[in-house]
Amino acid sequence: MARAHRPSWLYFVVGAVSWPVVKIVFRLRASGVENLPQSGGFVLAANHWSNVDPWPLGVPLFPRRFLRFMAKSELYWFPLGRVIDAAGGFPVRRGERDVEAIETAVALARDGHVVVMFPEGTRRRKGLRKKHRPHWHTGAARIALQAGVPLVPAAVAGTDRLARLGPLRVAYGPPIVLDDLREEPALEAARIATDRLREAILALEEAIA
Numbered sequence: 001m002a003r004a005h006r007p008s009w010l011y012f013v014v015g016a017v018s019w020p021v022v023k024i025v026f027r028l029r030a031s032g033v034e035n036l037p038q039s040g041g042f043v044l045a046a047n048h049w050s051n052v053d054p055w056p057l058g059v060p061l062f063p064r065r066f067l068r069f070m071a072k073s074e075l076y077w078f079p080l081g082r083v084i085d086a087a088g089g090f091p092v093r094r095g096e097r098d099v100e101a102i103e104t105a106v107a108l109a110r111d112g113h114v115v116v117m118f119p120e121g122t123r124r125r126k127g128l129r130k131k132h133r134p135h136w137h138t139g140a141a142r143i144a145l146q147a148g149v150p151l152v153p154a155a156v157a158g159t160d161r162l163a164r165l166g167p168l169r170v171a172y173g174p175p176i177v178l179d180d181l182r183e184e185p186a187l188e189a190a191r192i193a194t195d196r197l198r199e200a201i202l203a204l205e206e207a208i209a
Helices: 009-025 054-061 080-086 099-110 139-147 159-164 186-208
Strands: 029-031 042-046 067-072 089-092 114-117 151-157 169-172
Touching: 009 054, 009 080, 029 054, 042 099, 042 139, 042 186, 054 067, 054 114, 054 151, 054 169, 067 099, 080 089, 089 099, 099 114, 099 139, 114 139, 139 151, 139 186, 151 186, 169 186
Parallel strands: 029 169, 042 114, 042 151, 067 089, 067 114
Antiparallel strands: 151 169
């Protein structure tokens, strides 16, 4: 099994500085941490309220695990791109079938990284009408199935009201059952796995609402 990767220096610094802020100011409470694989890579799939969702998702795992996440390619200009890479991001071209990003995510998961995915594809709420409307995508399931790693559901609440210092809540569920899908055609397996993932995430959301 691939080893679990430790955070980069920037990830470690940001985590160390933000840990007391998240725990004390935003009163982060996490449940289900015992459901997370203790070693090897996996895909962590969650609902999506804000660009900072990876932050509360990652703090309960800090400093043991290094979360990797897709960041829109528009953000990759110098020097911001270097900072995003060090913070765990890798680029994806939104609105396109970015095969390279999927292959990167599969390779990272196989290599022992925790790859964070948001199956809804985009944030749920914004002040302006969005071009990319939220709907469930099969990317998280595809990555887990191709990489042969666990697909773990999670839910986050409170990142849409940080300005009001609302409490942050995170819940991690047990890995989605995938073993019975290994012999299914790839597209069908990803669809079924995504249906299971959606049900699990919605149940976790209700538990922390």
